[in-house]
Every structure is written in structure tokens, then in C-alpha cells.
Amino acid sequence: MLRKIHDSDLVPYKVIPREDTGLYNAKFGIWLFLASEIMLFGSLFSAYILLRVGSFSWPVQSEYLNVPIGALNSVILLSSSIFFIRAWVALKADDIVKYKKFMWLVIIFAILFLCFKGVEYYQHFSHHEFPKTSVFLALYFLLTGLHALHIIGGIAVNIYYAGPGMYLRAENKQWFINRVEVAGLYWHFVDVVWIFLFSTLYLF
Amino acid sequence: MGGNPNSSHRNSSDLSHHDSFIWKYIFSTDHKTIGIQYLLMSLFFLLFGFFLMLLMRWQLAYPGQPMPFIGKMFGEINMPGGVMLPEFYNQLGAMHGTIMVFLGVVPLGFAAFGNYLVPLQIGAKDMAFPRLNMASVWMFFVAGVMMLLSFFLPGGSAGNGWTSYPPLSDIAHDGQTIWLFAMFIIIISSLLSSVNFIVTIFQLRAPGMTFERLPFFVWAQLVTAFLLLLAFPPLEGAAFLQLFDRLLGSSFFIPSGLFVNGQIANYSGGGNALLWQHLFWFLGHPEVYVIILPPLGIVTEIIACNTRKNISGFDMMRYSVIFLGFLSFIVWSHHTYLTGMGTNITAFFQTTTMIISIPSIIIISALFITLWGGSIRFNTPMLFALAFLPMFGFGGLTGLPLGLAATDIPLHDTYYVIGHFHYVVAPGVILGLFAGIYYWFPKATGRKMNAMLGHLHFWPTLITMNLVFFPMLIQGLMGVNRRMYDGGATYLFAHDVLYWNVIITWAAYVLAIAQFPFIFNFFYSIFNGEKVKSDNPWESATLEWATPTPPPHGNFTHPITVYRDPYSYSLEGAPKDYSPQDQKEI
Numbered sequence: 001m002l003r004k005i006h007d008s009d010l011v012p013y014k015v016i017p018r019e020d021t022g023l024y025n026a027k028f029g030i031w032l033f034l035a036s037e038i039m040l041f042g043s044l045f046s047a048y049i050l051l052r053v054g055s056f057s058w059p060v061q062s063e064y065l066n067v068p069i070g071a072l073n074s075v076i077l078l079s080s081s082i083f084f085i086r087a088w089v090a091l092k093a094d095d096i097v098k099y100k101k102f103m104w105l106v107i108i109f110a111i112l113f114l115c116f117k118g119v120e121y122y123q124h125f126s127h128h129e130f131p132k133t134s135v136f137l138a139l140y141f142l143l144t145g146l147h148a149l150h151i152i153g154g155i156a157v158n159i160y161y162a163g164p165g166m167y168l169r170a171e172n173k174q175w176f177i178n179r180v181e182v183a184g185l186y187w188h189f190v191d192v193v194w195i196f197l198f199s200t201l202y203l204f
Numbered sequence: 205m206g207g208n209p210n211s212s213h214r215n216s217s218d219l220s221h222h223d224s225f226i227w228k229y230i231f232s233t234d235h236k237t238i239g240i241q242y243l244l245m246s247l248f249f250l251l252f253g254f255f256l257m258l259l260m261r262w263q264l265a266y267p268g269q270p271m272p273f274i275g276k277m278f279g280e281i282n283m284p285g286g287v288m289l290p291e292f293y294n295q296l297g298a299m300h301g302t303i304m305v306f307l308g309v310v311p312l313g314f315a316a317f318g319n320y321l322v323p324l325q326i327g328a329k330d331m332a333f334p335r336l337n338m339a340s341v342w343m344f345f346v347a348g349v350m351m352l353l354s355f356f357l358p359g360g361s362a363g364n365g366w367t368s369y370p371p372l373s374d375i376a377h378d379g380q381t382i383w384l385f386a387m388f389i390i391i392i393s394s395l396l397s398s399v400n401f402i403v404t405i406f407q408l409r410a411p412g413m414t415f416e417r418l419p420f421f422v423w424a425q426l427v428t429a430f431l432l433l434l435a436f437p438p439l440e441g442a443a444f445l446q447l448f449d450r451l452l453g454s455s456f457f458i459p460s461g462l463f464v465n466g467q468i469a470n471y472s473g474g475g476n477a478l479l480w481q482h483l484f485w486f487l488g489h490p491e492v493y494v495i496i497l498p499p500l501g502i503v504t505e506i507i508a509c510n511t512r513k514n515i516s517g518f519d520m521m522r523y524s525v526i527f528l529g530f531l532s533f534i535v536w537s538h539h540t541y542l543t544g545m546g547t548n549i550t551a552f553f554q555t556t557t558m559i560i561s562i563p564s565i566i567i568i569s570a571l572f573i574t575l576w577g578g579s580i581r582f583n584t585p586m587l588f589a590l591a592f593l594p595m596f597g598f599g600g601l602t603g604l605p606l607g608l609a610a611t612d613i614p615l616h617d618t619y620y621v622i623g624h625f626h627y628v629v630a631p632g633v634i635l636g637l638f639a640g641i642y643y644w645f646p647k648a649t650g651r652k653m654n655a656m657l658g659h660l661h662f663w664p665t666l667i668t669m670n671l672v673f674f675p676m677l678i679q680g681l682m683g684v685n686r687r688m689y690d691g692g693a694t695y696l697f698a699h700d701v702l703y704w705n706v707i708i709t710w711a712a713y714v715l716a717i718a719q720f721p722f723i724f725n726f727f728y729s730i731f732n733g734e735k736v737k738s739d740n741p742w743e744s745a746t747l748e749w750a751t752p753t754p755p756p757h758g759n760f761t762h763p764i765t766v767y768r769d770p771y772s773y774s775l776e777g778a779p780k781d782y783s784p785q786d787q788k789e790i
Contacts, residue, residue, distance in 0.1 A: 010329040010758055013407050025332045025407050032399045036437045043438035043486070047445060047479055051456070054476050131454040135474040138454030142444060 015175045030182045034189050041193055044146070048139050048200065059136050061201060064129070066120050070202040073116050074194065080109035081191045084158075084184045091177055103162035106187070110155050117148055140201055147197055150190045157183050233334035234757050238341050239320030240648065243641075246312035249348060250634075251719070253303035256296045258716055263288045264691035265709035282360070290689045294363035295379070297687070299351065301366025302383065305491065306390050307348050309629060312637050313498030314432070315344070315397055318425045321644065322401060324748035324755065325419050327410025327764035327786070332403040336396045343393035350386040354379050365687070367488070370457035370480045374449045375464060381450055384443045391440045394432050401429035410747070410786075412766035417785065419746050419770040420515065423522055424501030427529040428494050435490035435533065442483035449475075478543055485536040493532045495629060496596075497525065499636025500567060503589045506643050507571055508771040509744040510586040511578025512781050515771050517570040524563035531560045541609045542616050550609045557607035561600065568597050583742075584658030588639030591666050592632060599627030602677060617687070620680025623673050631669040638665075638722070645726075646741045650753045651733030657725040664718035671711035675704035745772045745782045 017024045023031075052058050087102035124130075124137070131138040161180055169176040229237060262271050268287060275286025282292035323331055331337050354361040359377030362368065373380050405418070405426050418426075445456040453471070457480050460473030508515050515521065537545060537553040571593055580586065602624040605611040615621065638661075646652050682701045684692045691705045692698035740749040747766070751759050764786050772783040778790040 011332055011334070011408070018407050021406055023407070025403050028403045028407060029333065029399050032402055032433060033395070036395055036399075036433050039434050040437035040441050043441035043483055044444070047441065047456070047483065050479055050482075051474075051476055055474055131448055131452040132472055134472055135455060138448055138452070138456060141452075142448055142454075146444065 015172060015178060024178055026178060026182045027185070030185050034185065037189060037193075041143075041146075041196075044139075044143055045196070045200065048143070051135050051139065055135065059134065061136065061204060064136070065140065065202050066123065067202050069116050069120055070198050073113050074198050076109050076113045076116070077191050077194050080106045080113070081188050083109065084187050088177070088180055088184055091180055094173075100162055103158060107155055107158050107162060110151055110158070114148060114151060114155075117144065143197055143201065147190070147193055150193070154183075154187050154190055158187070231338065233330075233338045235319045235323050235331045235334065235337060236648070236755060236759075238337050239316050239318070241341050242311050242316035242319060242344070245345060245348060246308050246316055249303050250308040250312065252352075253300050253308055254716065254719075256300040256303070258712060259288070260293060260296050260300070261709040261712050263293055263689065265706045267690035267693050291360065291363060293689045294365075295355070295361045298363050298365050298368075298383075299355070299361050302362070303351060304629075305366060305495070306387070307344075307351065309495050309633055309637070310394070310491070311344060313502075313633065314425065314428050314494060315341070315394075317421075317498055317502060317637075317640055317644075318397075318401060318428075320648065321748055322404060322422055322425050323408065324647075324751060324759060325422050325746055325770075326405060326408060326413055327747050327760065327766060328404060328408035329758045329760065331400050332407055333396075333400050336400055340393040340396040340400070343389050343396070347386045347389035347393065350382055350389070354382040354386070357382065367484055368446070368480075369484075370446065370449070370477050371459070371462055373480075374446065374457050375469070381447070384447050384450070387443055388440065391436045391443075394436055398429040398432040398436075401425055402433065405429075410764040410766055413747075413785075414766075417766055417769055419501075420504040420518070420521055420525075421498075421501030423525055424497040424504075427525050428497045430529055431490040431494050431497075431532060435487045435494075438483045439487035442480055445483075446480065478540070481540050481543065482537070485539040486533075488539060489536040490532045492625075492628070493528060495633055496564075497528075499592065499633045499640070500525075500596075502640035502643070503592050503636045504571060505744075505746065506585045506589040506639055507574055508773065509643075509742050509746075509782075510581045510583065510589070511574055512581075512773045513574065513578045513771075514769070514773060515570060516573040516576075517566070518769075518771065521567050521570050524566040528560060528563040528567075531556060531563070535560055538607050538609075538612075541612045554607065554609050558604075561604065561607070564600055568593060568600070583642075584653065584655055584662065585639045585643035587658070587662050588635045588642065591662070592636040592639065595635060595666075595669075596628060596632035599624060599629075599632045602627055614683065615680060617685060618680035619676040619684045619686050622686050623676030623680055626673045626676070630673065631666070635666070635669075641726070643742070644748075645729065645733075646736045646753070647748060647751075648754055649730050649733070651729050651731075651735055652741065653725050653729040653733060657721045660721040661718060661725065665715060668711045668715035668718060672708050672715060675701075675708050679704055740784075743780070743782050745784050746770050747785050750784060750786050 011025065012018075013023075013025050015024060017027075021028065083102045083105045087099050087106065090096075090098035090102060121141075124141075129137050131141045161176075161183055165179075168179065232238060232241075259271070270286030271283065271288065272286075275283055275288075278292070282289060282295075319331070319337065323329070351361070357377075357379050359379055361379040362373070362376070362383035364373040364376055364380060368380065368383065405422060409418075448454045449456050449458065455471045455473050455475040457477050458469070458471045458473055458475045459477060462469045462471060462473065504515060504521070535553060535556045537549065538557045541550055541553075575590075602620075606615055606621060606624060642653055642658060679692070679698070679701045680686075682698060684695070684698045684701060688695070692702055736753060739751065739753045742749070747764065748755075750764065752761060765788075766785045767788055768783060768785055768790070770785060772778075772785065772790070774781045775783050775790050783790040
């Protein structure tokens with residue numbers, strides 16, 4: 001068993017926001033983390049722009065990619081974000097049944113997203129379309145793959161807070177609400193990245 | 205809650221759970237222990253990276269001659285008969301750069317000193333996320349081990365320079381893949397650290413510790429953390445691209461029609477090798493400031509304390525460091541002048557590069573002016589700090605010709621570049637970091653380092669560092685290329701300056717010997733150094749000296765409130781020549 005680390009008395013503003021910054025530590029931390037994520041995806045998007053602008057010919061992207069599935073996936077991911085907000089609101093209102101219901105909806109929709117993504121990948125592979133086929137396909141696999149990794153990470157966190165992590169709520173309710181809020185911020189970010197990916201890769 | 209129920213001090217009763225060695229020193233979440241872990245690891249890596257360079261220097265001074273004594277130890281694959289093979293030379297060069305920058309200087313300046321000092325200087329009990337902190341130090345360890353073990357791969361370690369330019373790095377052997385994975389882990393580790401630092405500095409300042417009252421070291425760390433946070437991810441993205449190229453056969457960095465060994469390579473092509481250069485230097489240039497800013501902060505602390513006066517133009521220094529942080533994101537392409545960029549883009553980056561020298565000069569000038577009229581104490585840390593100023597200034601000034609596109613054309617990729625940035629990093633930054641070790645050693649251990657050995661370390665180091673790097677500037681001006689395995693022997697025009705190679709090499713060996721007094725001093729003084737008589741042996745005004753020596757878990761024995769500026773020395777009407785920040789009356 002992991003030994004309990006007793007740092008809780010050493011660090012203030014874990015639960016209650018500090019007055020002059022208006023943030024508790026984790027919220028500040030997640031915003032900074034998301035800033036670095038923007039730089040990560042930003043660098044890959046700029047790589048996309050540079051490679052596309054510099055190429056002699058670029059494929060018509062929508063002919064390669066399955067736009068209906070992409071659109072469906074956008075709807076799925078957007079709704080999961082909405083479910084997350086509803087879960088958080090329910091948690092704040094102390095309605096645990098509702099919280100759990102929406103959290104599991106978030107998770108199911110996220111897994112659904114991955115399944116559709118898998119279908120798309122399968123279609124590509126069966127058409128012998130691989131990263132080595134062309135730069136566009138390599139970019140497509142890299143960007144959506146990295147995004148899928150983010151989704152998987154998010155699913156792990158969300159399952160933890162919907163299930164085994166619930167004991168944390170018994171220790172400190174407000175703290176648990178904060179944790180879910182921070183996980184939600186990450187989830188919305190992953191969602192926004194997909195909007196950019198969908199419009200850049202599927203529609204342009 | 206176990207432990208002694210009579211103990212009024214909460215932390216000491218908490219600690220009784222964790223007395224075992226492993227929990228106290230290995231898997232510790234205490235920022236001071238983590239800082240020292242970083243310190244020891246990065247000092248090891250600095251020494252190791254230096255050792256790689258000493259091997260290379262033999263080959264440069266005596267190309268093709270077997271290395272005496274240790275040459276045979278590296279195996280027939282790397283050094284048959286003690287003579288270094290070019291492939292091994294390339295590995296040494298690439299790993300020297302990588303280890304020195306990513307595993308040596310940055311963790312030492314940012315993570316080691318930052319972890320130990322930032323919470324102390326802002327009056328916090330720990331970092332904001334102690335467990336993340338532990339995660340980052342352990343990821344750093346894993347990455348370091350991966351880098352070291354990559355030497356034992358069948359093809360050896362990565363050998364494409366520390367910049368890993370494709371397409372060469374795309375088609376290189378497996379060492380490069382390990383390099384990329386290790387870089388991933390380093391990037392994630394530094395991401396965790398930088399988030400932790402920023403949140404700590406914003407959220408955990410003691411009451412009364414406004415941003416105006418933060419010591420300059422904390423400011424430097426704050427800007428550094430932002431640089432790491434925002435500049436490292438593009439390299440992570442670039443590493444993803446390169447991994448795709450290497451493992452999945454894509455061609456992000458491979459142009460159409462690439463020839464390898466006289467045959468057209470089997471890639472789909474359509475990529476752009478310059479893309480890597482831009483992504484790399486988007487990290488690479490802020491990284492320069494990541495390296496420089498922590499030692500600047502350290503030197504500022506030491507100069508303020510040892511001149512017994514406030515830093516002149518402290519406000520200007522603060523604004524300069526912020527400005528410098530912003531500007532460092534838009535100068536990266538001065539590393540790629542010779543790649544055929546348009547002249548307009550060149551002009552833009554040349555302009556920003558010239559502008560960014562202004563805040564650096566303001567900071568250095570402020571430190572020089574502070575010396576004026578101070579009552580200077582020439583103790584060991586102050587010696588190193590004083591040497592830092594001209595050496596760093598010299599390193600900066602030699603960079604100006606490289607920042608101007610026209611003068612960069614003849615100097616590009618010559619030993620002049622090597623001389624320039626080593627002047628910044630070695631006699632500049634490393635001296636600053638040594639100063640910090642000598643200065644805060646009494647706080648961490650309760651004992652001072654030996655002053656005599658300090659002199660024995662300082663003077664030879666200063667002299668030989670200049671003997672190593674100044675001749676490189678001369679060689680570079682004569683056009684000697686930086687990557688030549690034989691030190692330039694095959695190039696006719698280099699023959700006039702080749703004799704410097706021998707001088708540089710022997711100066712480097714003396715420099716290595718000059719580090720022994722430091723290593724001995726460091727370990728000897730932990731157990732046998734002169735004990736300090738108070739918690740504040742240098743009579744400094746900043747908060748880290750308001751703790752017991754060494755600081756316990758939780759740092760401060762009483763709640764801290766801050767009443768004044770960090771460098772409150774020789775205030776009028778004060779009974780002593782320093783007024784600690786946490787004392788209400790001066």
C-alpha cells in the first residue's frame with residue numbers, strides 16, 4: 001500500500017482560492033498545463049501549414065477522410081463535454097446519482113468516439129493507407145493519434161472520478177468538486193482540439 | 205497521527221513516520237531534498253559530459269594517434285587500438301551537447317537551485333504540488349539513465365549533434381530513437397517542474413511578499429519556468445514527427461528525391477528538413493535564456509549580499525527579465541540565417557536579436573553599478589559571482605556578430621560559434637552555478653565550504669576556461685569548421701591556427717584537474733567543514749536565511765510576514781547593515 005504522504009498541512013490554497021489570484025492551486029496548474037498543450041498542438045498545426053504550403057500538390061482531404069464519421073464524432077465529443085458540465089453542476093448540488101449518471105455518459109461517449117476513430121483507421125489500413133504513404137496521411141495519423149492519446153488519458157481520469165476516486169469526496173467535498181472541475185477543463189480542451197482537427201483535416 | 209503526542213511541533217511528529225532512509229532521501233516530496241537530488245544528479249552529468257569532451261579533445265589535438273592509458277577501454281568498436289573512430293567522435297559530440305544542456309546545466313540552475321530556494325525565498329513551506337515534484341525528479345533520473353545506456357546500443361548512442369538535424373537523424377541508427385524517447389521524458393519532467401514553479405510563486409507567497417518584494421532569483425525562476433512551459437512543447441511536437449519518420453516510415457523531414465550513399469532513398473518524400481530546424485530552435489533559443497537566467501538570479505543574490513547594498517536599478521532588472529522572456533520567443537531564426545530564408549525574414553530576426561541584447565545588458569550593467577560604492581566582501585561565492593559578470597558579458601558580446609546576418613555568413617558553423625556560446629555557458633553560467641553552491645552550502649548543511657580549496661578551485665578554473673575558449677574564437681575567425689573530426693588538419697587554410705588545438709586540449713585537462721578541489725571540498729565539508737555560528741552566516745536579508753539550519757520539513761518555525769524589499773542592506777537608521785525581510789523593525 002502506498003504510504004500516505006503528509007504534505008496536506010504544508011500547502012495552502014489547495015481547496016479555497018487565494019484572494020489575490022482568485023484561483024486554487026490545481027486550477028492554476030491546469031491552465032498552465034493547457035497553455036503548454038496549446039503550444040504542443042500549435043507546433044504540430046504549424047508543421048501542417050508549413051508542409052502543406054510547401055508541397056507541390058496536396059490531396060483533396062475530404063476524399064481521403066470519412067467526413068460523415070468525423071462529423072458524427074464531433075457531435076459525440078461535444079455532447080460529452082456538455083454531459084461533463086451537467087455532471088459537475090450535479091456534483092455541486094450534492095446530487096450524486098445524477099453526477100455518476102452523467103460522468104458515465106461522458107465516459108461512454110468518449111469510448112464511442114474512440115470506436116468510430118478505430119473504424120476510420122481500419123478503413124485506411126484496409127485501403128493500404130499508412131503514415132508512410134504520403135505526408136498528408138502521416139499528419140492525419142499523427143494529429144488524430146495524439147488527440148486519441150489525450151482522450152484515453154481523459155477517460156482514465158474520468159473513470160477514476162466516477163468510480164474508485166469517489167472516496168475522496170468523503171474526505172473533503174469542496175476539494176472533490178475542484179478536482180472534477182479541473183478534470184473537466186482538460187476534457188473541454190481536448191474537445192476544442194478536436195474541433196480544430198476536424199475543420200483542418202476533414203473540411204479544408 | 206502517531207509519533208510523540210507531547211510534541212508541540214507538528215512537523216516533527218509527522219516526520220517520525222518517515223524516518224526510514226528511503227522515504228526521507230529517495231522518495232521524498234520535500235522540495236529541499238528534491239533540490240539536492242537534482243543537484244547531485246546534474247553535477248554528475250556535468251562531470252560526465254565534460255569527460256566526453258576530454259575524449260574528443262584528444263582526437264582534435266592529436267588526430268589519429270592512439271589515446272594513452274584509457275584508449276583501449278572503449279572497445280574495438282569505438283576506438284580500435286585506442287584510435288577514435290569518426291562515428292564514435294560524433295556520438296561523443298552529440299551526447300556532450302545533449303547531456304550538458306538538458307541533463308546538466310538546466311536541471312542544475314532551474315531545478316536544483318529553484319527547488320531548494322524558491323519556496324524558502326517566498327516564505328512557503330513547500331512547493332505547490334510536492335508529489336508532482338517528486339515525479340519530475342524521477343522522470344529526469346529515468347531519462348538520464350536512458351541517455352547513458354544508449355551508448356551500449358549496437359550502433360552506439362545518437363550521433364547527429366545535439367540539434368539532431370534531419371534528414372541525417374531520420375535515417376540514423378537506433379541511438380537516435382532512444383534519444384527521442386529520453387527527450388520526451390525530459391520534456392514532461394520539465395513541464396511538471398515549470399507548472400509547479402509558476403503555481404508556487406503565484407500562490408504560496410507569504411503574507412506581505414508582494415511581487416515587488418520578490419528577490420531577483422525568484423523573478424528569474426518565474427520567467428524561466430514560463431519559457432520552459434511554452435517553449436519545450438514544440439520540441440515535443442518535433443520529436444513526435446521525427447519518431448513517426450523513424451518508426452512508421454513517414455517523411456515529415458525527408459524531401460522528395462533524397463539520395464543516401466549514392467542511391468535514391470526509399471521514402472515517399474514531400475517533407476521539409478527545415479521544419480525540424482524551426483521547431484527545434486523555437487525551443488532552442490528560449491532554452492538559452494533558461495540556461496542563463498537562474499545563474500543571473502544567483503549572482504544577483506550574492507552580489508547584493510556581499511556588497512551590502514541594494515541592487516542599483518532593481519526595478520529595471522525586473523522589467524528587463526520579463527521583456528527578455530517575451531522577446532526570447534521571437535529570435536529563434538537567427539540560428540537558421542544560412543538556410544535560404546528570405547531577406548525580409550532575416551531582417552526581422554536580426555532586429556529582434558539586436559533588441560534582445562538590450563535587457564541582458566541592462567541586467568549586467570545594473571549588477572556592475574551595484575559594485576560601485578559597496579563594501580565588497582571577497583569570499584568564495586563572491587569571487588565566482590564577480591568572475592561571472594565579465595565572462596558572461598564577453599560571451600554575450602561575441603554573440604552580436606552571429607546575430608547580424610551579414611557577419612554570420614563567414615562565422616556560421618565555425619569554432620567562433622563554439623567559443624561564443626561556451627563563453628556564455630561555461631565561464632558564465634557554470635561559474636554562476638558554482639557561486640550558488642558555495643553560497644547556499646551553509647544553509648543546506650550547516651557547514652561552510654573551505655575557502656582555501658575554494659581559491660584553489662576558482663583561479664585555475666577561471667584561467668583555463670579562458671585558455672580553452674578564447675583560442676576557439678581565433679580559430680573560428682580563421683574559418684575552422686566546428687564539426688571536423690581531425691580538428692581541421694585536412695583543411696589548408698586552418699593550418700596556421702591548428703597549434704591552438706594542442707593548447708586548448710591541455711588547458712581542458714588542467715581544467716578537469718582544477719575541479720578536484722571542488723569535488724573534494726564538497727564532500728569533505730559536508731562532514732568536516734567549519735560549522736556556521738548562526739542561521740544567517742552571510743548576514744543576508746532574504747527569507748531563506750530566516751529558517752533553521754538546515755531547514756526542516758516545512759521550512760519555517762514561525763509564521764512569516766514580509767515587511768520590506770529583498771535587498772535591504774545598510775538602511776539608514778538600522779542598527780545592523782542588513783534588515784531581514786521578515787523583521788518588522790529595521
